Amino acid sequence: MKRIDRLIAITEILLSHPNQLFPLGVFADRFQSAKSTISEDLIMIKDKLLLSNRGFLETVPGAAGGVKYLPSISVEEASSFLEKLAQTLNASERILPGGFIYMADLLYDPRIVRTLGLIFASIFRSRKPEAVVTIETKGIPLALMTADSLGIPAVVIRHGNKVTEGSSVSINYISGSSKRIQTMSLARRALDSGKKVLIIDDFIKAGGTAKGIISLMHEFVAEVVGLGILVEDVLWKESRLVNDYLSLLEYGDPSTDQPVIKAKTQVLSQIGV
Amino acid sequence: MKRIDRLIAITEILLSHPNQLFPLGVFADRFQSAKSTISEDLIMIKDKLLLSNRGFLETVPGAAGGVKYLPSISVEEASSFLEKLAQTLNASERILPGGFIYMADLLYDPRIVRTLGLIFASIFRSRKPEAVVTIETKGIPLALMTADSLGIPAVVIRHGNKVTEGSSVSINYISGSSKRIQTMSLARRALDSGKKVLIIDDFIKAGGTAKGIISLMHEFVAEVVGLGILVEDVLWKESRLVNDYLSLLEYGDPSTDQPVIKAKTQVLSQIGV
Numbered sequence: 344m345k346r347i348d349r350l351i352a353i354t355e356i357l358l359s360h361p362n363q364l365f366p367l368g369v370f371a372d373r374f375q376s377a378k379s380t381i382s383e384d385l386i387m388i389k390d391k392l393l394l395s396n397r398g399f400l401e402t403v404p405g406a407a408g409g410v411k412y413l414p415s416i417s418v419e420e421a422s423s424f425l426e427k428l429a430q431t432l433n434a435s436e437r438i439l440p441g442g443f444i445y446m447a448d449l450l451y452d453p454r455i456v457r458t459l460g461l462i463f464a465s466i467f468r469s470r471k472p473e474a475v476v477t478i479e480t481k482g483i484p485l486a487l488m489t490a491d492s493l494g495i496p497a498v499v500i501r502h503g504n505k506v507t508e509g510s511s512v513s514i515n516y517i518s519g520s521s522k523r524i525q526t527m528s529l530a531r532r533a534l535d536s537g538k539k540v541l542i543i544d545d546f547i548k549a550g551g552t553a554k555g556i557i558s559l560m561h562e563f564v565a566e567v568v569g570l571g572i573l574v575e576d577v578l579w580k581e582s583r584l585v586n587d588y589l590s591l592l593e594y595g596d597p598s599t600d601q602p603v604i605k606a607k608t609q610v611l612s613q614i615g616v
Numbered sequence: 617m618k619r620i621d622r623l624i625a626i627t628e629i630l631l632s633h634p635n636q637l638f639p640l641g642v643f644a645d646r647f648q649s650a651k652s653t654i655s656e657d658l659i660m661i662k663d664k665l666l667l668s669n670r671g672f673l674e675t676v677p678g679a680a681g682g683v684k685y686l687p688s689i690s691v692e693e694a695s696s697f698l699e700k701l702a703q704t705l706n707a708s709e710r711i712l713p714g715g716f717i718y719m720a721d722l723l724y725d726p727r728i729v730r731t732l733g734l735i736f737a738s739i740f741r742s743r744k745p746e747a748v749v750t751i752e753t754k755g756i757p758l759a760l761m762t763a764d765s766l767g768i769p770a771v772v773i774r775h776g777n778k779v780t781e782g783s784s785v786s787i788n789y790i791s792g793s794s795k796r797i798q799t800m801s802l803a804r805r806a807l808d809s810g811k812k813v814l815i816i817d818d819f820i821k822a823g824g825t826a827k828g829i830i831s832l833m834h835e836f837v838a839e840v841v842g843l844g845i846l847v848e849d850v851l852w853k854e855s856r857l858v859n860d861y862l863s864l865l866e867y868g869d870p871s872t873d874q875p876v877i878k879a880k881t882q883v884l885s886q887i888g889v
Contacts (some may be wrong), residue, residue, distance in 0.1 A: 344885050346620075347619075347620055347623060347660070348660075350620060350624055351623055351624070351627050351664045352621065352663055352664050352668055353662065354627045354628060354668070355627060355629070355631060355661075355665060355668055355694075355828050356668060358627070358628060358632055359631055359670045359671070359687065362727075383875075386619075387620070387624065388624055388628075391621060391624040391625050391628060392628060395625055395628050397628055397632045398624075398632070410868060434638055439781070439782050442618075442780075445781055445782060445803075445805055446822065447772070447781050447803060447805075447806060448769065448805065448806060449767060451760070451763075451768065451770040451771060451772050452763075452769040452770070453760055453761075453764035453766075453767075453769070454769075456760070461620050465871060478857060479752065479753045480752045480753060480756070480772065480774070483753070483756045483757065483760075484756065484760050484770070487724070487726055487756075487760060488726075488760075489763075490724075490725075490726045491726035491730060494726075494727065494869075496721065496724060496725040496726070496727075497724040497725070497726065497757070498724060499720075499724050499753065501753070505820035508712070508716075508718055509712050509713075509718060518790060530718075530720060532718055532720075532721065533720060533721060554871065578746070585685070613853045
């Protein structure tokens with residue numbers, strides 16, 4: 344097999360299997376080449392990836408080692424994506440009675456949430472989360488795509504206490520904005536004890552739900568290494584029940600002349616740190 | 617830029633942006649090459665993709681044309697994936713009281729649902745769906761990953777009538793297995809009239825929910841071009857309310873000596889047809 348063919352084939356295999364470790368021997372056998380030749384190929388692919396900013400190759404040394412492709416996004420691409428998303432959300436036809444903004448279509452569009460997940464993954468990867476936790480329903484696609492970019496499982500907390508998946512842990516929490524008592528629950532089997540978790544959700548107002556999720560994580564002896572939110576409601580900033588979070592968009596006062604949704608591109612400086 | 621570098625870079629760009637159309641001019645400008653040179657590069661990349669069975673390049677002719685990468689999976693890889701998934705699900709520690717099988721962890725694991733979505737996409741792509749429709753909660757990751765592989769949006773129907781996303785359409789339906797009357801609803805804005813839709817769900821028993829989704833789709837003047845289910849309960853086969861569906865796994869009688877979950881690898885012959 345010609346070198347050029349092999350390079351294309353290896354690039355295709357790695358990029359279509361993000362976060363999956365390939366021992367060098369797999370490529371050596373498949374392409375009937377020496378491991379040292381494969382090593383040289385990987386250096387070339389690695390260099391090109393660094394140029395395109397679409398991720399990087401991680402080399403794991405040792406007998407159980409190999410190479411894997413970790414997807415990422417550049418600060419520039421993430422920034423222009425968020426600006427464009429804010430612009431889309433500010434379209435007048437999206438404003439619903441009560442000042443709400445219709446965004447469910449975007450939250451379920453993989454072409455949008457795939458990139459948002461990649462942004463969250465690029466920001467939080469260095470904290471080494473082992474699972475991405477969210478609560479049903481609208482946060483699920485965001486959490487799933489973040490988990491996909493990180494190569495780790497997602498865990499979905501259910502509202503109420505209707506879990507029919509073996510024994511579960513339930514907690515009551517107070518929604519900070521509506522002041523209602525609600526219940527959330529998670530199957531015991533859904534998350535092993537002692538894991539590092541990243542919490543992802545679509546919206547934060549008073550933060551009662553986020554605080555509830557954090558409490559539930561304590562029941563699983565989990566360490567919360569990050570809290571990523573797509574949209575934060577700035578009107579609730581002063582009375583927020585949680586402080587240590589990172590949001591990508593800001594929802595402002597709809598009665599002013601300002602755009603209701605603003606991109607918080609300054610947080611993107613944390614990408615890849 | 618050397619040809620080998622350009623080939624790697626184009627492969628990386630295409631594979632990290634599935635289903636996105638790139639005009640040849642984009643690559644010509646970026647790599648300061650003639651369009652005819654880029655065309656030759658794309659033929660090489662296309663040939664390699666056919667060999668690896670991880671998808672194919674589609675060339676769209678004309679002024680608005682270009683090239684895009686459509687992800688796919690080979691029958692062999694899909695088949696061994698389903699066999700392994702069935703084996704995982706048959707592990708004794710997954711059996712819950714009442715003969716249920718715990719599978720939520722797998723349904724939320726992107727490493728599993730990404731491949732399942734790719735299988736559904738590869739089977740249903742030729743029917744040209746314009747949206748993937750599901751109902752909350754456990755079907756969402758499957759539907760999202762199928763939509764992602766197809767490059768189209770997902771649409772999530774909510775239980776009950778609690779949608780606060782502008783006007784919505786609700787229907788009552790009878791769950792075929794529990795015989796209870798339930799409500800499902802979808803925001804008017806979530807789906808334009810007259811679209812071709814693919815319905816994806818995680819489980820089918822009597823099929824009351826699937827029948828309900830089909831009725832709701834009629835309210836949106838949608839054409840249902842396919843119904844893909846992860847697990848079908850064979851105990852309900854005779855009295856099923858819908859017939860035209862495709863399932864990847866079978867749930868059998870837990871009181872027999874047979875494995876409870878079986879892979880239906882024969883349906884994979886429809887991949888890429």
